[in-house]
Amino acid sequence: xxxxxxxxxxxxxxxxxxxxxxxxxxxxxxxxxxxxxxxxxxxxxxxxxxxxxxxxxxxxxxxxxxxxxxxxxxxxxxxxxxxxxxxxxxxxxxxxxxxxxxxxxxxxxxxxxxxxxxxxxxxxxxxxxxxxxxxxxxxxxxxxxxxxxxxxxxxxxxxxxxx
Numbered sequence: 001x002x003x004x005x006x007x008x009x010x011x012x013x014x015x016x017x018x019x020x021x022x023x024x025x026x027x028x029x030x031x032x033x034x035x036x037x038x039x040x041x042x043x044x045x046x047x048x049x050x051x052x053x054x055x056x057x058x059x060x061x062x063x064x065x066x067x068x069x070x071x072x073x074x075x076x077x078x079x080x081x082x083x084x085x086x087x088x089x090x091x092x093x094x095x096x097x098x099x100x101x102x103x104x105x106x107x108x109x110x111x112x113x114x115x116x117x118x119x120x121x122x123x124x125x126x127x128x129x130x131x132x133x134x135x136x137x138x139x140x141x142x143x144x145x146x147x148x149x150x151x152x153x154x155x156x157x158x159x160x161x162x163x
Contacts, residue, residue: 071099101118107132112155
């Protein structure tokens with residue numbers, strides 16, 4: 001009887017957490033693999049450690065334009081992964097973005113080729129990639145530095161994006 005009660009309570013907790021994560025994905029410790037707009041990526045840092053990041057995926061032009069605008073916070077290991085259909089030079093700005101961010105530009109092979117720190121609410125300067133990039137990853141300001149992630153680090157997207 002006690003085992004059955006414990007299983008019921010544990011099952012209820014899992015269901016409750018799943019419901020909360022559906023409505024507040026940036027505050028959850030995991031993201032469901034069935035959620036096509038969120039994913040967990042892994043970045044191999046300079047010490048060859050695997051660092052995970054919960055990302056919201058921006059694929060459409062509208063999602064690219066909006067980015068992290070009008071948000072007040074971003075959880076510690078969360079970010080937004082911008083996915084483009086091809087490699088090219090990318091430019092970002094901080095219009096209507098109150099969160100200090102860092103951005104990594106990532107080539108088609110998943111290698112970070114440029115990183116910038118960005119200041120809130122700036123439309124100038126614009127932050128442009130030095131080299132062609134197919135992806136851009138925005139995270140909290142200083143996150144890359146704190147996690148020892150630098151130019152040359154490898155990003156593994158784990159099939160989060162269908163080609």
